[in-house]
Amino acid sequence: MPTAITEKPTTVKDNRQKLLERAMSRHQYSGSALIEVLHTAQELFGYLSPELLSTIAHKLRLPPSRVLGVASFYHFFSLKPKGEHTFVVCLGTACYVAGALGLVETLERRCCKSGATSADGRVSFETARCIGSCGLAPAVIYDGTILARATPDQLGRQLDQLGVK
């Protein structure tokens, strides 16, 4: 899972720059590959920092405004660092009618508002517009794994385990 950029040692960071460079060269530095490149960058660095965006703009020969415009248009891209653990609560119709709002309340009460990261950087909380697992409603994605038919209690226990008060 994505971790904050500062936690990685410098050597790993250099390697990530190289991997990003390789992704751009695979697309022949074409501006039309911007979204692919942003995906790779976010995978490598966890989030898209202003420096990263301007590097990409420079390499793909695109105006920085266009790169920021695209990065901020799509929900998938994050311009801020994420917490160590991420909860994504699905708010699709099936999950909504199955009581997803109760899950949102639990996380908001104990961690932070949706779309934010808790003050200690431990937990990020996001909501999603249907993750396509409607048979499992209400569903939560915790660090990439789907929790099926989640309950506020279950989330509470998960938070207890993480040491969130």
Added chain:
Amino acid sequence: MTIEELHDLETKEQARQASLENRIHCCTAAGCLSCGAESVRRAIGEEIEKRGVGERVEVCGTGCMGMCSRGPLVLASAPGKLYGSLTPADAPAVLDGSGSLAASEIDRNSPFFTKQQRIVLAGSGRVDPEKLADYIAAGGYRALAQALIEMKPADVVKEVAKSGLRGRGGAGYPTGLKWELVAKQVGPTKYVVCNADEGDPGAFMDRSVLEGDPHRVLEGMALAGYAVGAQQGYIYVRGEYGLAIQRLQNAIKQAEREHLLGGRILDTGFQFRIDLRIGAGAFVCGEETALIASIEGKRGQPRQRPPYPPESGLWNAPTLINNVETFANIPPIINEGGEWYASIGTEKSKGTKVFALAGHIKHTGLIEVPMGTTLRTILFDIGGGIPNGRFKAAQTGGPSGGCIPEQFLDSPVDYESLAAIGSIMGSGGLIVMDESSCMVDVARFFMEFCMDESCGKCIPCRAGTVEMHDILHRMTRGDASEHDLAMLEELAGLLRETSLCGLGQTAPNPVMSTLRYFRSEYEAHIRERRCPAGHCAIEAEVMV
């Protein structure tokens, strides 16, 4: 691979599978995976190894078997039984076919299975999505081979037109007509695009097809490429669908290695490449011109049509855009013929439709029925009815669709009938709601969705969805007036008439349809400050 080699592989793999004593299929689609399917599959594999019967018994992963509410699902070819809610500890009993699993057994003769007709989902649950040989043994790439040897591109288009297939993304445009439009364009470069940006909340059909039978979609696209004269295809798939992306990447690699995609396909002169484009979470990208902008690396904002993509699409070249389910229908149409396909369904809506059943229903899952099946059959025979409480409404078409009340349970499900009762077919999400659901809140929910997902390019959609959501939000809190209701209806008309793309034009649909059938609920919220479903938290009036 040449055509002869393809046939050889087909017969060889079929013979190998037939020689097995038992072939155990474990559903490894997203639903079952999340309730432990992988550990069940591993346990069965280990048990096979422990018993040393690896030569005669095989375990494989498959796509969605349909009854997601009973996962993890396992189908054993001997004695032909389907089991649900298994744990790794059940592995020995699955191999023995012993009676101790009677409680987990699912009756394959129940209406859930017998009332369905699986064409698009024919391979889901039977074919290992990670093995090309499995797809070929089930008749895969036979249609492509047949088209390349025996048919001219125009014949393929004709066959699709004859089938009467209509776009499964929701709008229902005749597929044959669209193909013809692209085929008759002259120009060196054309594109085929598969729209797999399934963003409707409550829909997981395309995801299941991509996860369960990816080669079927690739074959359908290759056939489209041959028919319209394109050499490059793109699949625009949602970034949220990690497993589907992984299986597609794997399938493309396999197909390219065997020359079923890429250059000199099946040793003929035809070439067709498919690349993936990963979406980044924007619902509006399901709109075709926004999808094109996104593939080009821009913000996913729609543009004015005409020109339509068949004339000027991706990088201004003629572009064919179809939905996943549409492409998945193509190989069987070529194999069995357009007339066969046209014999299924109703007069104007041919073939079958895949639905994702969810909400307050017993059997949540993935189903496929002939067009024209009634809602009652789908919800009560196949879906098993409402677990606790009474049926109130079925929602189809997501944020562009409507809520269908009880009085229309017997109307057939096809494009025209659904439009006549104020909803749409949509891509296939079918959410059932019982009496605990408040229709005003459901309308608010969808309006909030459209408000968040509006791309902001045109004012009616950008500002109108905010205004409409504000009114609906106040209604659910008991703070709205009669004037607000009139304003809501006026805005609904405005959005429908003046928005640039389908998102804004159809955003008022959930409001319009709930107003049409559940107007009294709106009035109760306004006049009596009361939520008849008991869902909305309306605070008591403060007396001063």
